[in-house]
Amino acid sequence: MPKVDLASIERTSTTGYPPPFDKDVAGRHYRRLAPAHGLTDFGVSEVTLDPGAWSSQRHWHYGEDEFLVMIEGQAVLVEDDGRTVLRAGDLAAWPKGAANGHHLINESDAPCRFIVIGGGENKGGCYSDIDMMWDTTDGYVHKDGTPY
Amino acid sequence: MPKVDLASIERTSTTGYPPPFDKDVAGRHYRRLAPAHGLTDFGVSEVTLDPGAWSSQRHWHYGEDEFLVMIEGQAVLVEDDGRTVLRAGDLAAWPKGAANGHHLINESDAPCRFIVIGGGENKGGCYSDIDMMWDTTDGYVHKDGTPY
Numbered sequence: 001m002p003k004v005d006l007a008s009i010e011r012t013s014t015t016g017y018p019p020p021f022d023k024d025v026a027g028r029h030y031r032r033l034a035p036a037h038g039l040t041d042f043g044v045s046e047v048t049l050d051p052g053a054w055s056s057q058r059h060w061h062y063g064e065d066e067f068l069v070m071i072e073g074q075a076v077l078v079e080d081d082g083r084t085v086l087r088a089g090d091l092a093a094w095p096k097g098a099a100n101g102h103h104l105i106n107e108s109d110a111p112c113r114f115i116v117i118g119g120g121e122n123k124g125g126c127y128s129d130i131d132m133m134w135d136t137t138d139g140y141v142h143k144d145g146t147p148y
Numbered sequence: 149m150p151k152v153d154l155a156s157i158e159r160t161s162t163t164g165y166p167p168p169f170d171k172d173v174a175g176r177h178y179r180r181l182a183p184a185h186g187l188t189d190f191g192v193s194e195v196t197l198d199p200g201a202w203s204s205q206r207h208w209h210y211g212e213d214e215f216l217v218m219i220e221g222q223a224v225l226v227e228d229d230g231r232t233v234l235r236a237g238d239l240a241a242w243p244k245g246a247a248n249g250h251h252l253i254n255e256s257d258a259p260c261r262f263i264v265i266g267g268g269e270n271k272g273g274c275y276s277d278i279d280m281m282w283d284t285t286d287g288y289v290h291k292d293g294t295p296y
Contacts, residue, residue, distance in 0.1 A: 002250060003225065003232050004239035033215075037241035041213040041267030042190045044241070065189040067181075069217045069263050071237045077151065084151050088236075089219045091152035091263065093185035093192070102150060115217050115239065117265050119189030 002037070006046060009036045017057065018140055018148035021130060027053030027106075033115075042119035049075060049106035049113075057130055058101040063123030066094040066116060068104075073112030075104040080128070086114075096120055101128030150185070154194060157184045165205065166288055166296035169278060175201030175254075181263075190267035197223060197254035197261075205278055206249040211271030214242040214264060216252075221260030223252040228276070234262075244268055249276030 009031045015022050027050030034044045049055060058078060070090045077084045077092060080100045086092060094102055106112050125134045132148070135141050140148045157179045163170050175198030182192045197203060206226060218238045225232045225240060228248045234240060242250055254260050273282045280296070283289050288296045 002227065002240045002242050002248075003234065004241055006239075033239070033241065034213075038243035038246070039213040039215065039241055041244070042215070042265065044215050044265075046239070065182075065187040067187065067190070067192050067265065069219065071217065071219070079150065086151065089261075091154075091181070091194070092150045093152055093181065093187055094150050095186035096189070098186070100150075117190065117192075117215065119267055 004033055004037065006031060009033060011048075016140065018132075021057055021132065024054040025056060027051070028055060042117050045116050045118075047114055047116060048111050049104065050111055051106055051109050053106050055104040055114075057132065058103040058128040059125050059134075060094065060099055060101045060128070061096050061118075061120075061123075061125045063096050064118050064120040064125075065096050066118050068092045068117075069115045071113050071115060073106070073110050074108050075106045075112045075114070077102060077104055099126070101126070152181055152185065154179060157181060159196075164288065166280075169205050169280065172202040173204060175199070176203060190265050193264050193266075195262055195264060196259055197252065198259055199254055199257050201254050203252040203262075205280065206251040206276040207273050207282075208242065208247055208249045208276070209244050209266075209268075209271075209273045211244050212266050212268040212273075213244050214266050216240045216265075217263045219261050219263060221254070221258050222256050223254045223260045223262070225250060225252055247274070249274070 013029045029048045031046045070086045074087045159179050161177045177196045179194045218234045222235045
């Protein structure tokens with residue numbers, strides 16, 4: 001059935017972030033939609049942010065493009081150059097390798113939901129505001145390469 | 149600017165379909181969003197269907213996954229196994245190689261809009277209801293391989 005039946009797909013709230021960075025995403029819940037539908041050319045997630053929750057620590061990817069479609073509620077997109085409110089129907093695009101970290105924060109009093117698509121090659125990524133990187137061999141590491 | 153400014157991106161209504169298959173998509177308008185934002189890992193289009201317009205002739209792809217996010221209005225998804233109404237916030241997924249053609253028809257009295265993502269390798273495609281295929285060398289051809 002090509003129409004996505006969200007209720008049939010497991011929703012998770014886990015994160016691999018080491019403390020204390022995990023706390024900011026405690027109210028983030030997501031479903032991985034691509035595996036459930038046999039898609040392999042890109043990843044697709046449905047993400048819900050409770051009020052106050054962050055989508056991630058602010059980051060950018062070395063090898064993966066990202067695209068976002070806001071479908072419910074609103075959140076604030078935070079980047080190097082400021083803050084932008086995204087509302088239902090708004091879109092955002094992040095090309096790989098652009099060293100301008102991004103994340104969404106739900107500053108409203110209602111949940112928000114968005115669809116995010118990621119493609120390309122996972123070569124790791126960098127977190128803008130904290131001493132953390134994602135290394136494809138070692139996972140979450142400090143910016144000097146030592147592990148958490 | 150990662151937030152997509154749709155008004156700044158050219159909107160087109162062209163099609164390469166040979167007559168009479170072009171008439172069904174005459175009320176389809178689209179913007180190519182990926183090139184405007186430097187995305188190369190997948191394609192992204194914003195598509196608007198006027199009342200009565202089709203998204204395409206009913207088709208499936210040999211080498212490309214597709215994913216759709218309805219963001220405004222509603223349309224009917226038509227496939228081998230029936231009709232499904234898609235409303236704002238609804239999602240649909242089509243894995244490459246699944247020989248179940250799909251398209252959307254706007255049967256409502258207001259425009260509808262959706263975002264569609266495509267990835268993978270363009271190996272051509274097949275049209276379910278008409279004597280047409282897409283060949284990566286020859287373009288639109290009859291199912292016996294002769295060109296239009």
